[in-house]
Amino acid sequence: MPSVEENKLKKRNKILDAAYNLFAKNGINTTPIDEVVKCAGVAKGTFYLYFHDKYDLMDQIILYKSAAIIKSVIAQMKNINTDNKMEAIDQLTFFVDAIIDYMIENKEMLSVISEKSSILYSLIIDNGDDNIKLDFDYLTDIIVKLGNPPENAKKLLLLVSTMIFTTASNAILSRSPFTIEEIRPEIHLAVKKMLA
Template sequence: MYDAAYELFTTKGINNTAIDDIVKKAGVAKGTFYLYFKDKYDIFDKIILKKSSVVIKEAMAETEKNKDEFNDFIEAIIFFINYLIEYFKNNKMLLKLIHKNLSWGIYRKAVYDIDTNEEMKRLVDIFMENMNSGDYDIEDSGKTLFIILELTSSICYSGIIFEEPDNIDNMKPVLFKSIRKILTK
């Protein structure tokens, strides 16, 4: 059902996709859908979390693999964000689907949900640990993470999908400079 819903959401959009479309494409009965999901927004949220966690997991693994190249936490964050951008450049349909839900959805689910994907929780924990070792308090750390993810998501969407105000490769240096300013005390 996930694959069927994902394909329909990316081709038709969530508003133009009905539960009947999902079950027909998946080859299951409507009752089966309701065993697992309360409505199409429930499966949409789960797809967002599932797809986002794959991207986050890959970005975290690459960042970890290259950690000896970074002078500090800020450069690790820039590397991580760059990985996300490059991933979305190659996966525009996924970007169209999750861009409005990447930032707060990831943070909220990682911090507050009991059944959270471990990658999401780990990302938030690493970020919070590094932020809290500086002059930020716990509340500011969470808000800062939200701002960075929201900024990245918006810039990715505008720069990759619409190339506005410029293409993403020309936007990256400005984005990275802004993230450095946000994280610099």
Template sequence: MRGGVEQKKEQKKEGLLEAAYQLFLEKGVNKTSVDEIVKKANVAKGTFYLYFHDKTQLLQQLTYRISARVLSEAYEYAEEHKTGVFVEDIILMVDYIVEYFKRSRLTLRLLERNFSWPMIEKQLDLREDPLWDKLVTAIESSSLAVGCTEDVLYKRVFLVVELIGSTCFATMIENKPDTIDNMKPVLYDMVRKMLA
């Protein structure tokens, strides 16, 4: 019985996140109200506040979810197309992310500059994020790990992800300083240097 209740709760939360995602893409975050989200999710307004303090917290969870999905897809793509050279495998991930946002500019607009590693610091030691755990295992067997702590490795990867998100947003949404296709060689060169 308890499992059924928890499953229904999770379904309601998922419904709210999905409804918000669709509305945010259609109308934008600022023009979407909590009332519209609950109506689209077909739940009572009070249900919204069981899961989220406000629309900002919902957007934050949605941002983490999207970031995690894109990073996970990029990792799987890189695994399927491994070069055997760690830094070049990271470039495969980076290229996947760039191409994803080229195809889904509305999602990039929704994320703004908030595409980032969807993990809080206290999870680092626990390695609860399965993607982070896989990546750490790969990093630990690479030359990148020589003389680095896991914390330093995390910070390097974090900076790479932040650089990708900012570059994609600036080039694809703000059209600065050039097109993403012209920026790709510069971005990939910077990532290689950051991970060298």
């Protein structure tokens, strides 16, 4: 039998998933909370146990979905690099490609989080669980291995993440001024120049 905490997490995740799907389909501004709770199968009061308002919910969706992506990509990296012989720059290239590939395959997510990309990093670092912080530590360690000072690693990760997300989102969603296929090599080059 699930514990009380497991039930709470399940309800919260049902709200997050329902809202994500509705926001992706209809937009955040045209999706009322009533529609979110109906789709999630929970009472409106339950919504307010977990979220202050629709915009707090949006921030939590960004955290929830982004954390899942990052965890998945880092798990893939660790699977490939089991002997720790993969060069830091190759790990970074793998990370960039995996994130871009995920974005291409999940365009609906981009439309949901594109307007909030500037807060993505701080949300994950400040509000993420310890596992997410460990994942970010893994990425900052790669940045340090490339010769960057440890005290600058988080700032560099923010710069690179923002650049990748903004550039790739624009290329994927609007295909203007470049498609993702046209701009991907330059994203790689820019990341290498910034970090190596």
